[in-house]
Amino acid sequence: MTIVEETATTGTARHGALGTSPTRPDGVAKVQGSFEFSSDISADGCLWGATLRSPHPYARIVSIDPSAAWQIDGVQAVITAEDVPGQMTYGLISQDQPVFAGDVVRYVGEPVAAVAADDPETCRRAIEALAVEYEVLDPLTDAEAAIAGDHPPIHPDGNVIRHQRIVCGDPDATGEVVVEGTYEIGMQDQAFLGLEAALAIPDPGGKGVELHIATQWLHEDRAQIAACLGLPEDAVRLVLGGVGGAFGAREDISLQVHTCLLALRLARPVRMAYSRAESFLGHVHRHPATIWMRHHATGTGEIVKIESRMVFDGGAYASTSSAVLVNAITLAQGPYRCPNAVVDGWAVRTNHLPCGAMRGFGAVQACFAYETQMDRLAAACDVDPVDLRILNAMRTGDTLITGQPVLNVAPVAECIRETAALPLPDEPVGGAPMPDGGPDVMKLPGGAGRTADASNIVRGIGWGASIKNLMYSEAFDDYSTARCRIEDGVVTLKFATAEVGQGFVTLAPQIARTVLGIDDVRLDRIDTLIGSSGSTSASRQTWMSGGAVNAACLAVRAKIFEHVASSNGLDAETLLIDGTDIVEPATGWRQDAVEACAGQTFDETAEYHHPPTTELDEHGQGSPHTAFAFVAHRAVVDVDPDLGLVKVVQIATAQDVGRALNPLSVIGQIEGGIAQGLGLAVMEEIIQIDGVIRNGNFTDYLLPTFLDMPPVVATLIEEPDPLAPLGAKGVGEPPTISSTPAIVAAIRDALRQVDGVGKPLHRVPVRPGDICL
């Protein structure tokens, strides 16, 4: 339950227009279970595919013998690296990841072969029957060894994916007060509920293929798939299958190429669907990181300099590691002014699971370090942690340590102040007393396990604030395309924007209704029959695809105004939309927008590009980012110091949203993001021992449940950003970023109350033993 304390989005907007919260078009179907997820899509006569994966973190493939698999009735195809007709590798930034391992496997779970068969059970037996002989090699599992060069290269591209330094201002500057620490962030999984699934339908004659796929970016998938298939891009058509969450895990290729290869080889439709266990192996994860950080400050707590060394373990393949690293190092100062800095960042290759995009994208890891540092600095300067943050809060016009000025609205101090002004929970430890006078055990740490009595519990409060870059960085033009068509008074929008649950299918019609004054807005199929929309990631679609839809609608509106002006003897320049009418304010002339378009067809396509950004130079200087958003979090956590169990009682947050175009959607993002931040703080971690995943299932990879997720009290800071096409900032990632350090700070605060000292808790997720042993 979220209580929105205050929002400026009020007034008279008509229902369904911007600023209101119309029902999601896919909402009822999702709640009722009738929504077609990509795993539900089938075709007549379709076969099933499955993947054989490496059991070793690092090994040479000596031989693959498929003969036993071919003996099984119903097996239709067995394919390996030899059967890839085009490019052998793919990847988002560098193409270093094989479609199938050729000579070596580099992580447990790497695809080695795929089969197609009449049904999933036959596939399973065929996979079991494939005989692969491996020569096991010594795996590289230590990121520092990759940097030190202590291990022979495990990939032709080497063991360092990227090394980037930032030197800003006076690298020798010092402060009166110095605090430092080394922080560790565990590997988090996106854990979307809708598992990877696809259906590939080959064109007659094998000249092309249509792929129905749950993804975040249809066009990027298409480019990588076509290259591997050896087909021209326009021979590969992608259609978005129903997506059950993404959070970054669908940015990279997983089963796309395999499914298409099997379908083309057999000239029959083929379905593939991962199990949960396979999903843990089949997509990239959040980078585990080790971050050393030192802050120099004046005696009153003003930051003078930061120094940091960040090491991100990218796992076996590059994916987006280099971009994740750049986010982390360029945002290392947090939402605070910082004149001097020396930051050294490494993204390295190991024989761990590959890592890439996950909600927060590098900003998460950096934030856990800098926010813990802010608390240490506050303690060292004997300043209140809230005051320290406000003292250093970034404002519009301040610069990043890369030299880039922050030109966006930057209400950092407001976010912190407004969060502080939100009410603390009014219930005591254990909730309001039950009828028998005792606590509600479900509200105590340990919950259903009845581990604690209220007297065992201490309550703590902690703070976090963060900065997130929006859109892609480092000179990348992640434009978006949209088409708007009006026919018979009905608006149809077309775009390739992946709807992954964020609600663009709700927002796009809101934009059209507002711009055009027409309520009946329909959505065309989301596919590659239009230009790219870029990825549904980096908190960018409201800004970018919202910008494109807005531009397409404005172009159509201009045509409508011309038509109306010429048929009514008016000047098109003077016309406006007022609700559902077209009006000329000076004369009071007005006409219903639908009537005005009667019998007319207007059709416009627009692209939206954000202003260009730059790469970083060798000193890490440049303007790599497009825009920024800010947020503050306050966590209240009940802690059982003797058992190390926790119950997060409340999260308060004030978020810089620019403008809440759909307030309910914004709250949805805030709640969901906080749940993921909470997961990273206290339970979510993929455990690998000697390169082998130990908890790739939901029995042991724990996600927060309803009992773990606290009420959220939220304030939306609405100061429309003049640089954003609709005034709105992306809101998806910020909630995840600083909720994590806020929760950990609250645990530290509770432990400090017990013995006056507490525990450092420099690692997330915090485990019970970290608290009580």
Added chain:
Amino acid sequence: MLAERDDVTLLAGGTDAMVEINDGHRRPQGPVVAVNRIPDLRSWRHDRAAGTLTIGACVTYTELMDPAIATLVPALAEASRTVGSPQIRNAGTLGGNLGTCSPAGDGLPVLAALDATVTLASRSGTRTMPVTEFMVGVKRTAIEPGELITEVTLPVVDGWQGYAKVGVRNAMVIAIASTCVVFDRAAQTVRVALGSVGPTILRCPDAEAHLASHVDWNTMSAAADDLDRFGTLVSDASRPITDHRSSAEYRRHAVGVLARRLAQRAATPAGPPGAPA
């Protein structure tokens, strides 16, 4: 069918068996026989004269949480409440918990602490054995091919009893340490059983004896020092391992804390809600 062939897989709620089958850890070679509609296995009875409660193997956790049973064995109801989610508690059975015999099975410490007996039936008749003998090792039981668990019998004890379980989430979580404590006023004994800290459920004879001799059975109170000592002895009795779920060190520590807290609830006039003081 059970009598005729030894490749039968029994299925009760399926909340363990189906997971293993779906994950490919288990492939039934012979027939799968669903037993959870057999009326005898789904019922329970309270024998007042004998002071015992007999629970059919297919009684579900939801049924065990019903006040009619919960008032007789509160610790079993508390343990049942910690199992999974409502869906799992509606399907999962006590017999299935025994059949799986995981050291983390939440029903098992309660059965062990209460010295329950397990009845097995086969074509050649029935046999009954203490639950501690039934549990042989990690996921290993004394069931012979062709045998079926029919019921579990446990004493209705006069005195406080309770169950507590640590997991790294506030519900729907596998135990990384659990403890059941039972005070038997009539016999003036204390019984303790531990889950997830050994290959099977462990009893703690030293801790039990220590506390039994230091409790004032009239006032139901114990000195803080004795409760501390009790916790230490419980930790000492554990034989935990380190794995991806937790460290051995933490598990050992946690069972001691749980045991001490449970004992304190018993020795404190006002116990937590739902448990008789």
